[in-house]
Amino acid sequence: MSRKKIERVISFNLLPGRILASKYEVLSLLGSGWEGEVYRVKERNTGVERAAKVFFPQRNRYDRATKFYARKLHRLRHCSILIQYHTQERIVFHREPVTVLISEYVEGELLIDFVRRQLGKRLTPFEGLHLLHSLAAGVEQIHRAREYHGDLHDENIIIKRQGLSFVVKLVDMYNWGAPGADNIKDDVCDLIRIFYDVLGGAQQYKKLPTEVKEICCGLKRSLIVRKFRTAGHLRQYLENMSWQKN
Numbered sequence: 001m002s003r004k005k006i007e008r009v010i011s012f013n014l015l016p017g018r019i020l021a022s023k024y025e026v027l028s029l030l031g032s033g034w035e036g037e038v039y040r041v042k043e044r045n046t047g048v049e050r051a052a053k054v055f056f057p058q059r060n061r062y063d064r065a066t067k068f069y070a071r072k073l074h075r076l077r078h079c080s081i082l083i084q085y086h087t088q089e090r091i092v093f094h095r096e097p098v099t100v101l102i103s104e105y106v107e108g109e110l111l112i113d114f115v116r117r118q119l120g121k122r123l124t125p126f127e128g129l130h131l132l133h134s135l136a137a138g139v140e141q142i143h144r145a146r147e148y149h150g151d152l153h154d155e156n157i158i159i160k161r162q163g164l165s166f167v168v169k170l171v172d173m174y175n176w177g178a179p180g181a182d183n184i185k186d187d188v189c190d191l192i193r194i195f196y197d198v199l200g201g202a203q204q205y206k207k208l209p210t211e212v213k214e215i216c217c218g219l220k221r222s223l224i225v226r227k228f229r230t231a232g233h234l235r236q237y238l239e240n241m242s243w244q245k246n
Contacts, residue, residue, distance in 0.1 A: 006057045006058050006061065006096075007057055007058070007094060007096055008056075008057075009056045009057055009058065009093070009094075010056070011032070011037065012036075012037055012054050012093060012098075014026045014029070014037075014039055014054070016028060019044070020041060020052060020089065020100060021089040021090065021091055021100065022044075023043060023045070023089070024041040024042065024043060024044065024050065024052060024089075024102070025041060025042045025044055026039050026040075026041055026052075027039070027040040027041060027042055027049070028040045030051060031110060031155065031156075031171075033155075033156070033172060034059065035053075035055055035056060035059045035060070036053055036054050036055040036056045036059065036060075037053070037054050038051055038052065038053045038054075038171065039051070039052045039054065040052075040105055041102075041105075049105040050086065050102050050103065050104065050105050051083065051102070051103050051104065051105045051106070051171075052089075052100050052102055052103075053069075053100065053101045054091070054098060054099075054100050055098065055099050055100070055101075057096060057098060060099055063099055065175070066088060066099045066101055068175045069101055069173065070085055070088060070101060072147070072173060072175075073085035073103070073173075075147070076141075076142060076145055076147055078141070078145075079138070079141040079142050079145065080138065080141065081135075081138025081139065081141065081142070081168060081169060081170050082138075082142070082169070082170055083103045083104055083169055083170070083171055084103060084104045085101065085102075085103050086102045086103055086104065087101075088100065088101055088102070089102060106158050106169045107160060108158040108160035108167070109158065109159065109160075110154070110155055110156075110157065110158060110159075111154040111155070111157040111158075111159045111168075111194070111198070112154040112155050114159050115154065115197075115198050120200070121200075122198060122199055122200040122204060123198045123199060125199060125208060125209055125212050128195055128198050128199045128212070129212075129238060130164060130165045130166060131159070131166050131168070131195070131198060132191065132194075132195045132215070132234075132238065133165070133235060133238045133239070134165055134166045134167070134168045135152075135157070135191055135194065135231075136191060136231045136232075136234040136235040136238065137231075137235050138168060138170070138231075139152070139170075139187055139191065139231035140230065140231040140232040140235050142187075142231070143184050143187070143230045143231050143232060144232065146179055147179050148176075148179050148183035148184055148186070148187050149170060149173050149174075149187050149190075150173055150175070150176050150183060150186065150187070151172055151173060151174035152170070152187060152190035152191060152194065153190065153193075153194065154194060154197060154198070156170060156171045156172040157169070157170060157171075157194070158170075158171060184229075184230055185221075185225045185229075187231060188224060188225060188228050188230065188231060188233075188234060189221055189224050189225065191231065191234065192216055192217070192219065192224050192228075192234075193219065195215065195216065196216050196219060199212065209243075210244060211241060211242075211243055211244065215237070215238075215241075
């Protein structure tokens with residue numbers, strides 16, 4: 001028996017007003033990635049806004065990706081940094097069934113867009129430390145559950161400023177197989193890389209305070225994972241770090 005060829009989709013281009021599964025009205029595109037696109041939608045019966053992740057068929061054979069997301073998000077539903085999963089729907093695109101995951105809609109903007117709006121297109125060390133603390137505290141909950149995120153970067157972090165700190169949510173997760181020590185180390189290194197990048201990256205690194213450089217460790221993985229074994233260790237370090245007197 002020959003396998004049915006799956007259409008390769010690079011964009012759904014769902015325009016505002018499009019109705020999905022007879023229940024949701026598309027409001028806008030929130031973002032896109034390797035696995036699919038995420039749209040802001042509104043429940044037709046209640047007016048409640050949700051997020052709908054529409055998976056490219058070639059990235060979701062036999063619904064493997066959607067099953068992974070749904071099960072993992074449900075298992076980690078106590079982790080406040082993750083967007084809460086609600087349900088799964090089916091739509092038809094080019095006469096083919098496509099799976100959609102419906103989750104909570106979170107106000108804010110992508111970290112990459114937020115940083116681009118700042119003076120010099122970067123955060124100050126003070127802001128960066130508060131952001132890193134918020135991220136580390138959130139990812140710590142995932143690591144305590146013996147799980148990992150697997151795909152931390154500035155295009156799948158939603159951020160909203162709140163006083164001196166930030167409210168952050170993570171979107172997308174990557175399945176690298178069963179969780180292990182290397183996955184957690186990868187998450188920690190990704191957090192440090194995000195911190196490094198939002199402060200201006202290589203162009204600004206030499207000008208940063210010594211205390212910041214001691215966190216970044218020159219982006220050397222061996223030094224980072226020796227210093228911060230989990231996101232919890234990173235969070236504790238930030239809360240107890242000392243500053244040199246000028």
